[in-house]
Amino acid sequence: MEDKAIICKDLTKQFGDFVAVNKISFEVNTGEIFGFLGANGAGKTTAMRMLCGLSFPTSGEATVAGFNVYGQQEKIKRHIGYMSQKFSLYENLSILENIEFFGGIYGLSDRQLKEKSQELVNTLGLQKAAKKMVGELPLGWKQKLAFSVAIIHKPKIVFLDEPTGGVDPITRRQFWDLIYHAADDGITVFVTTHYMDEAEYCNRISIMVDGRIDALDTPTNLKERFSADTMNEVFYELARGAKRSDN
């Protein structure tokens, strides 16, 4: 049990007649970089919301960081990190103020906050910019900072929702260096992305189609199974038959 960051069995979310997430079952190991892929409309966000303790499942079971998604949602929130493209940090607070704010929410003591602040600012090379408003930073810096803040309390798992969307190619790779570093530190990384080359950096990938998980394996095995050269081809094979998609 200790070894699993996420355990999910027949997890389902239904809105009226519409089954957004249809009996998904999977496990994520501690320290794994797990890619959670799927076309838009496949049910990824709905599934993630349940796993982050933000929404009650309709049926099925799941534990995240050892806590139950039905009765222990607040505990889940305390033990995970979360970052998305849509929201990362407060634009009109400075870098230091954001670190203080989120660190506080995650329950860090004043002393820990001080230490972590320094460490974070130094690691990212933001010493000169520490008092600047986050809104003034280039996107790439914001994203790297947001990720670092999301793991400031060394959570068991960090959920990343399309963290590298629109970012320049060098920053994208620096971001993945940060992800690798976190995974090496024992933090499980649960990431969704539209960049198929990033799928290759994951230990395992799942691909959701129409509310179900239609594939779950290492990138190498998936490519073999679908006789594909790239993850892009695998994704295309699975996603194009979807009834629920951007089309």
Next chain:
Amino acid sequence: MNAISIQHITKTYDKGNVTALNDISLEVAKGELFGLIGPDGAGKSSLFRILTTLLIADKGTATVDGFDVVKDYQKIRGCVGYMPGKFSLYQDLTVEENLTFFASLFGTTISENYDLIKDIYLQIEPFKKRRAGKLSGGMKQKLALCCALIHKPTVLFLDEPTTGVDAVSRKEFWEMLKRLKEQQITIMVSTPYMDEANLCERIALIQNGELLSVDTPEKIVGSYPQQLYAVKADNMHKILNDVRGYENLQSVYAFGEYLHTTFKNDEANESKLTAYLQQKNNSGIEIKKIEPTIEDSFIRLMTEKS
């Protein structure tokens, strides 16, 4: 006369503190499918807003179809189609109502230019009574494209039309653009996705308000100055770190399944690097020469600039 002519455009925000565009000059020929490739914050949207007469530049001039973006802005507004970054149609109006609205704004009707939008519209026609706000991401895009085409524009500006949309829908969208090109419409499209660059006739790579390169995709990758190698092993995370410690290394970047590397000098790199990696206890080592992609070129130009 070029469809789009941009001469030394500079645009700043926040009393000159933020430079969005720095002395940009660019020409787009009539009927060209031209891509503006660059990440968020590069200046793409600012440039589009200047060309569609929604924003005034600090310095420089530009013309669209021969009309000046400042002096003749009304004429430009009548002959361009524009799909801005975020969904910009009326969420409370249905598909049909949105189209009718935009057609009448431009003094035309849906039937007058129906041929132009038919291929695209047929895909959303089953939903014509649905409110735009309730459409899926891909359908919203198709509707927005129809509304941008309804008055048969001569120049079409598409600002990141495929951002946030999945790989399958992206592919389909580009196929629609190719078919539009056959109608002699000049299309200027921006995207942060490097792989989409190859789908354009010519591209401009833009970063931090400056042009890194303007040419055909083939010529841009063709001018990559060194031999590029793809490197792979059983533990990719490990070899990334190992390769970084290799003496003759010039650059290394992760590219999905392989690392892309360049070396300081070109001597027997494949065998030497293999030996080095083996010595570091890597297995399943594969090294081969490869042709660069647009993304390789973009990274190269970015590092040269800084």
